[in-house]
Amino acid sequence: MPHLTDPDARHDHDHEIETLAEFDAVVARGSLGGYRVQAVDLTARTPDLLAVTTSGAVFLGCPMHPDGLAKVRADGALVFPPVPDLPFDPYRGLLYTAETLFEHLEQGYDATPDALAYAWFQRTGADGDIFASMLRSLHDDAVSDALDEHLVGARVVGVMGGHAMARGTTAYAGAARLGRTLARSGLTVATGGGPGAMEAANLGAYLAPLRDDAVLDDALQLLAKVPSFTPSVTDWARAAFEIRDRWPSGGDSIGIPTWFYGHEPPNAFAGHIAKYFANATREDGLLARCNAGVVFLPGAAGTVQEIFDNATPNYYESRGEPTPMVLVNRAHWTERLPAWPLLRSLAKARPMESRIALVDTVEEAPAALARLAAG
Incomplete structure (x- = not known):
C-alpha cells in the first residue's frame, strides 16, 4: 500500500x-x-x-x-476503517489463493467470493460512483504491493495465450508441458490467470515437482472430461480441484487475472493469484514483472495486445535491457495474425532485435528463451 x-x-x-x-x-x-x-x-x-x-x-x-x-x-x-458489505477487502495484505476465490464452490460458482466480486463490479463499474472507483483503486494497489513482496528475487517468465484453448486438446497439453519445463528450470511461471492456455501453463507448473511425468498425462485426461468453463464454471472449477486433491503437493506459480473480463474465471492451479479490477493495471503489471522473458502461445486480440504491450518497453528500453520474447507457431503469427513481421520490423537495428524469436512448436520455446536470455 x-x-x-x-x-x-x-x-x-x-x-x-x-x-x-x-x-x-x-x-x-x-x-x-x-x-x-x-x-x-x-x-x-x-x-x-x-x-x-x-x-x-x-x-x-x-x-x-x-x-x-x-x-x-x-x-x-x-x-x-473496514468497509462493510463488500465481497472483497480493499486493504488486503496478501495475494489471493484459489481456495479463497472459490470458497463456497460446493454451493455453485455464483456463491463464491470471485463471482460476488464480479457482480459488485458489474453493479458499480458504470455508475460513476467515486467511492466505488476509489475502493477498486485501493484494492488493486494493495494487490500490486502484495505481488511485489511475493516476487522479490524471483526470475519470472510469462506464458501468454488464448482463453479459448480447451482442455483435452493437443495445444492445451503442449502449454502444460511448457509450464512444467519452465518451472523445472527454476523460473516462476506467470500467466494471465484465466482458463485455456493460461490454466494449462499454471497446471504444468503445479505438477512440475512431481518427477513422474505420467502424472501430467493422467491429469490432462481427467480434465478433458470438462473441456471448458462454458456452460458451467462450477463443473470446470470442481474438475481442477479434484486434480489438486489427488496431487496436493503442487508447485507455485502466479496467476494475474481481472474482473474486467469477469466471464473468464481464474484457474485453480496458480499457487498465488493477483486479481485486479483494472485490466490496464493488470496487463502492464503482469508484463513488467516478467524479468526472464515472455512466451506467446497462439491467441487472439488479447494476446496480440500483450505482444505489443511487451514490445513497447523493450523498444524504448524503458525498463532497462530488453527481455526475451518468444512467439510460438509460425503459421499463426505470420499468416493468421501476422504480428511477427511487425515485431521484427520494430526490432530491426535495435537492442531488442537479439531478444525476439519465432519458433514452430511449443517444445522449442524453452531452448529459444534460454538462448535469447544468454544474449
Missing part, C-alpha cells in the same frame, strides 16, 4: 504487518510506530494496542474493539 504518513516513517516492506503473527512479533518489541497494518483483525489485541505506542502507524481496514480504536486515534495513528 502507499505510505501515507510523515516522510520519516519507515517505507519498506519489512514494516508492513499483514498477519497476526507479524503483529505479535512487532508488539513484543514495544512499538508500532511507523508500521502499516493491513487488513489484520485486531479485535482480540486490545490489551496490546493499549500497551504500546502507535504514533505514526497506519491501520488499513483492521477491525478493532472501540477501546483499542479510541487509543490508536488518540496516539495520532491514521486509521482507514
